[in-house]
Amino acid sequence: MPTLIGSVQRALRLLEAVGSHREGAPAKQLAREAGLPLPTAYHLLRTLTHEGYLRREGGVFVLGAAAQRLAVGGLQQKRRTMILDSLAHFRDAVGAPVYFAVYRDGEIEVVGVSDTPANPACEEWADFRETGHAHAIGQCLLGQLDEEARRDYFDRHPVQPVTPYTVSDMHALEQRIGGFGRMEPVTERQEYLLGTVCAAIPITAGDTAATMAISLPLHLEGRLPYAVDRLRSEVGALLSSLSFSISI
Template identity: 55%
Template sequence: MIASVQRALRLLEAVGGFLQGATAKQLARAAGLPLGTTYHLLRTLTHEGYLRRADGKFYYGHSVGGISRADDLQSGRSDLRTRMERLRDELGAAVYLAVYEEGEVRVVDIASGPSQPAVEVWADLRSTAHAHAIGQCLLGQLSEADRRDHLLRHPPVGLTPSTVVRESAVLRVLAAVGPAEPVIERQQYALGTVCAAVPITVGAVVATMALSLPLEQADRLRAAAELLRVKVGAMSPSFVL
């Protein structure tokens, strides 16, 4: 245990008990700390922005907001996870959230279960975006120049007999991605698996929500993809992202 950290936290807690601000002496008494130690910690906390001083009293500073925002973000992630798990159960399929950032595909989260297994990632999803629904949906939301740049950095390769590998053909597939229509992919990334992805675009953010099904359930893919589109469309984009 680091005693100085404990004392600093006790001081921060003590500030919360004085709505009109508090002097160093008041905070020392409230936190049960020697006055000299209190002055030293107050100087440090004020310098770092966790406290601010006005008219001889101390108040919470702007850096405390970062702690609360982190808590809000964690809460938001928990809520998003709950929604994804609910989608998984409604669709009867594994559900994925992914984004395209800094020129790469990044899977943010996956909601799967014993009855809704996720696709086994056997080839790097970043370099095989041309072959899976997540990647096709993300690349389809980019400009043609950005698509070409991505394919230049990650040339299409054959993963299964169904994978489209000719760059011109891949570009045609990506150009056909609609702004709100599901992208359907059948065994291009992995044999025995079919997938669908729905585009989500908010400002400069490019994202997608996707699902996967085992091949024996391929007859459900279209209906599940349409339901995913409806469910994602009903969500607040800012909440999803």
């Protein structure tokens, strides 16, 4: 095991050395910068090249496709961590589960959720993507779309009852969504899940429709206006970190 760990460490030092040279570098220079004997460096460079982490071009080594995928994956993970940290901040500030969602490629996508055992998130018992007409997240996102994009969504995901409180008449739903103020919160009461009330606020995230939402048990409905106001007041300071989610 120590030998294996040492080999991995040496390989990583070589990758770091290659990554510091945009135009690539020869084996001798990389061995020197990584503090490795030349034969060891040659062996590791050949292995890394064979596995796709490096490419040899004109006598120099440059990062390969596999290394670039690692870099992209690391960036995506960093973004996800920033989003979850932000959501946890909002969750603690409002004392309720917090959701962040976007409308991307014609579908509703919940990017992140933060809750606690004492305040659990709403159970996704019916697919969020297909029931946008029934929950505050979907209604808020659909309200930010133009009529053509909204019609495309409903053509693929027809309006139907989810609970006895769901607005299941398409004309009534369109009137409701069309009446939303540009930056006003959207609320729904037991339309998606019995015993639960939700509210969502629109988020400016470039050209992408986005929203943050909260949910509460029905018996705590009186707290909803305060929680929404608190969420809106907190969002601005951390909006820059939330915008990372758009590229995930």
